Amino acid sequence: MFHFGYEAMRSRLRLAAMHFNENANRAQATDKSGDPQYSICFPKAKQGHHTLRKIMSNSTYGYVEQLIGEVIEIAEDHNLSEMSDHSEDAIPPPLSNQFEKPDKTEAIAAHYSRFRKARLE
Numbered sequence: 143m144f145h146f147g148y149e150a151m152r153s154r155l156r157l158a159a160m161h162f163n164e165n166a167n168r169a170q171a172t173d174k175s176g177d178p179q180y181s182i183c184f185p186k187a188k189q190g191h192h193t194l195r196k197i198m199s200n201s202t203y204g205y206v207e208q209l210i211g212e213v214i215e216i217a218e219d220h221n222l223s224e225m226s227d228h229s230e231d232a233i234p235p236p237l238s239n240q241f242e243k244p245d246k247t248e249a250i251a252a253h254y255s256r257f258r259k260a261r262l263e
Contacts, residue, residue, distance in 0.1 A: 148233045160205045168198045 146154065171179045179197040184190065 160209075161201070161203075164203070164205050165201045168201070171197045171199045 173179055180194045181197055182192050183195055184192055
């Protein structure tokens with residue numbers, strides 16, 4: 143199982159948003175004669191009937207070059223304080239901190255007593 147910290151997840155989310163924005167309006171792919179391309183799918187909900195899906199043109203990654211350029215620019219300036227100033231908010235506490243942690247012995251006793259009641263009824 144993998145664990146990504148808050149900052150890593152925020153970075154991955156931003157990269158996904160940039161990728162989506164770059165590729166949201168892709169054109170449909172065409173074959174050599176200029177006709178639009180489709181693929182045939184057989185979803186279970188259609189119970190054996192088919193549906194057509196558009197085949198889109200390949201994704202582009204122009205935003206990567208811009209990101210690399212900005213990273214190189216910041217690294218050349220040796221302005222590391224500028225990088226640390228981009229942290230907009232403090233890292234939020236884990237969701238489990240919102241709840242009171244019960245005493246383990248009490249939790250075990252409540253668990254056993256709940257099942258004993260079920261057997262007696």
